[in-house]
Amino acid sequence: MPPLAKIILRRLALGLLTLLLVSVLVFAATQALPGDTASAILGRSATPERVKAVRERLGLDRPATSQYFTWLGGIVRGDVGDSLVAEQPISQLLGGRVVNSAALVLVAALISIPLSILIGSLSGLLRDRWFDSATSLGSLALAALPEFVIGILLIMLLATQVVHVFPAVSRVNPNEPIWSQMNMLVLPALTLVLAVAPYIVRILRASMIEVLESEYVQMARLKGMPERIVLQRHALPNAVIPAIQVIALNLAWLAGGVVVVEYLFNYPGIGSGLIDAVANRDVPVIQAIVLLIASLYVGFNLIADILTILVSPRLRTGLQ
Amino acid sequence: MSDLDLGPDGGINEPLEPRLGHDSDLTPARGKRRRREWVQLLSDALHYRRTQIGLALFLFIVALAAVGPYFAPYSPSEFVTMPFAKPSSIAAFGGDNLGRDVLTRVLYGGRSVLILSIIATAIGMVLGVSLGLFAGYARAAVDDVVMRLLDVLLAFPQIVFVLLLVSVLGPRLWLIVLTVGFSHAPRIARVARGSTLEVKERDFVKAAESLGVSRSKIAFTEILPNITSPLLVEFGLRLTYSIGLIAALSFLGFGLQPPSADWGLMINENRIGLIIQPYSIFVPVALIAILTIGVNLATDGMARAMIGIERDTGAA
Numbered sequence: 001m002p003p004l005a006k007i008i009l010r011r012l013a014l015g016l017l018t019l020l021l022v023s024v025l026v027f028a029a030t031q032a033l034p035g036d037t038a039s040a041i042l043g044r045s046a047t048p049e050r051v052k053a054v055r056e057r058l059g060l061d062r063p064a065t066s067q068y069f070t071w072l073g074g075i076v077r078g079d080v081g082d083s084l085v086a087e088q089p090i091s092q093l094l095g096g097r098v099v100n101s102a103a104l105v106l107v108a109a110l111i112s113i114p115l116s117i118l119i120g121s122l123s124g125l126l127r128d129r130w131f132d133s134a135t136s137l138g139s140l141a142l143a144a145l146p147e148f149v150i151g152i153l154l155i156m157l158l159a160t161q162v163v164h165v166f167p168a169v170s171r172v173n174p175n176e177p178i179w180s181q182m183n184m185l186v187l188p189a190l191t192l193v194l195a196v197a198p199y200i201v202r203i204l205r206a207s208m209i210e211v212l213e214s215e216y217v218q219m220a221r222l223k224g225m226p227e228r229i230v231l232q233r234h235a236l237p238n239a240v241i242p243a244i245q246v247i248a249l250n251l252a253w254l255a256g257g258v259v260v261v262e263y264l265f266n267y268p269g270i271g272s273g274l275i276d277a278v279a280n281r282d283v284p285v286i287q288a289i290v291l292l293i294a295s296l297y298v299g300f301n302l303i304a305d306i307l308t309i310l311v312s313p314r315l316r317t318g319l320q
Numbered sequence: 321m322s323d324l325d326l327g328p329d330g331g332i333n334e335p336l337e338p339r340l341g342h343d344s345d346l347t348p349a350r351g352k353r354r355r356r357e358w359v360q361l362l363s364d365a366l367h368y369r370r371t372q373i374g375l376a377l378f379l380f381i382v383a384l385a386a387v388g389p390y391f392a393p394y395s396p397s398e399f400v401t402m403p404f405a406k407p408s409s410i411a412a413f414g415g416d417n418l419g420r421d422v423l424t425r426v427l428y429g430g431r432s433v434l435i436l437s438i439i440a441t442a443i444g445m446v447l448g449v450s451l452g453l454f455a456g457y458a459r460a461a462v463d464d465v466v467m468r469l470l471d472v473l474l475a476f477p478q479i480v481f482v483l484l485l486v487s488v489l490g491p492r493l494w495l496i497v498l499t500v501g502f503s504h505a506p507r508i509a510r511v512a513r514g515s516t517l518e519v520k521e522r523d524f525v526k527a528a529e530s531l532g533v534s535r536s537k538i539a540f541t542e543i544l545p546n547i548t549s550p551l552l553v554e555f556g557l558r559l560t561y562s563i564g565l566i567a568a569l570s571f572l573g574f575g576l577q578p579p580s581a582d583w584g585l586m587i588n589e590n591r592i593g594l595i596i597q598p599y600s601i602f603v604p605v606a607l608i609a610i611l612t613i614g615v616n617l618a619t620d621g622m623a624r625a626m627i628g629i630e631r632d633t634g635a636a
Binding site for chain 1: 370468469471472475476477478479480483484485486487488560563564565567568571572573574587591594595598601602605608609612613615616617620
């Protein structure tokens with residue numbers, strides 16, 4: 001087996017192992033409650049008979065390891081269990097939310113990646129000029145701000161105080177597909193874009209600067225190629241390559257970033273779903289969403305790793 | 321954006337390995353030189369305009385949080401005007417959702433964010449540096465196991481990790497501080513480990529080892545003092561994210577609870593009145609923004625100073 005395939009398989013295996021350990025952690029954190037889960041769920045209406053009934057129904061009287069494997073087995077088969085609050089299968093409950101969050105993340109990625117590449121490479125090109133300084137400071141500021149602050153500033157700017165273009169709250173109609181209600185997506189997506197852009201801009205800039213000083217760009221210029229062609233064909237593509245890992249890492253971050261942003265805009269995705277579940281102590285839903293987000297996070301980090309290996313010849317041959 | 325550890329150059333050089341410490345022989349003046357490295361970093365950083373501005377902004381907020389309550393016109397739970405009343409002579413920034421004075425609540429509301437964030441970051445640093453130092457200086461097998469275990473923690477976005485534990489144990493402040501700190505630890509450990517791996521190959525470490533000095537003593541007296549620069553930068557970075565996390569948690573309703581005055585909580589409570597009384601939201605938002613930008617600016621200044629020092633000592 002070629003060393004490249006071996007390396008990738010090894011990473012994949014490690015990723016799966018990590019996910020397994022993650023599932024143990026998620027399960028342990030939620031099921032190993034101090035005090036009794038059943039009483040906590042029933043709250044005021046807890047009588048000894050009801051508590052016993054709930055415990056049996058949830059299988060809480062079985063040993064923890066047996067519960068864990070039942071849960072895990074269910075997930076592998078695609079059955080994530082039922083919500084405690086809504087008494088519905090979780091997959092039904094979350095299906096729409098997953099689609100909505102996916103749409104949000106997709107839009108955010110589609111806007112942020114090209115935009116940041118453009119701004120970043122321009123910054124690198126116009127190094128130390130006003131455009132570069134302005135972008136640099138802007139990136140620093142945006143990177144510092146918490147996402148909900150960015151979101152609120154956007155709301156004030158584009159929905160309430162300054163201009164009234166977009167809705168401040170995403171009143172998404174669950175009966176219609178998300179694609180027909182795109183204006184509900186705009187502000188949350190924009191918030192995510194601004195949260196993620198500084199990092200991509202920064203690395204594109206550094207990458208561009210390095211590429212512009214490289215020998216083959218000098219060579220292309222010396223050959224008399226028009227500057228525009230030099231930039232398009234030589235500089236830009238080679239500047240993007242080292243940035244791929246960072247871009248993938250940012251996509252991974254979006255999996256967690258949706259939580260606060262969706263809550264802010266009341267956008268019906270898995271992020272706001274998680275907040276609701278935590279507030280209601282809906283344990284199975286919490287487990288399901290956290291596992292989902294962690295899987296996406298691990299998945300994207302894995303892709304970032306593999307992409308780095310693919311584009312870095314040194315790593316491909318297995319040498320470290 | 322707490323999960324992106326890209327370093328001051330945006331991650332283009334992987335990994336960024338500054339020349340740490342400049343001792344290449346054991347001399348009795350070790351103590352003096354040890355102090356000098358991070359002091360040198362700080363004084364270099366202060367030459368940059370951005371560090372000066374960043375520090376000024378940060379100190380402004382600290383002063384506001386510390387001394388603010390003494391200048392507050394009312395008590396933070398006192399009802400002084402109509403809910404969402406516009407700014408007037410009674411209330412300089414108007415009333416909040418219950419008619420309390422926004423100015424007063426803002427003056428009281430900074431302490432929680434600042435103190436909790438600093439403690440959480442400190443916890444994360446102590447834990448992360450210990451783990452990273454240990455893993456970096458230990459045998460490869462031990463190093464591997466420790467880092468793999470930490471990778472499991474790294475699989476969670478920080479806020480998801482905190483929410484997971486909050487869902488189980490409830491929105492307790494001590495829990496928030498601990499979990500935020502814990503969520504920083506793996507990321508800090510990576511940085512500490514990277515620096516440790518480099519420093520442990522240095523002459524003075526090898527010399528101490530050959531003298532038979534115990535490894536833990538070496539770790540704390542030889543290695544640790546020479547990795548302070550990147551750790552200082554890391555602290556600044558983590559502090560920025562801690563502030564963001566803790567403010568967000570209060571915003572989500574899992575941090576400080578009503579009727580406490582806290583900037584994150586205020587932003588959430590007054591959101592519904594955004595159109596009528598924007599000040600009740602805008603002032604705490606602006607203060608959080610100033611705080612985080614200040615810390616990040618100062619951290620960026622330190623990062624640049626570190627690269628500068630690296631360039632100088634690298635040439636030596």
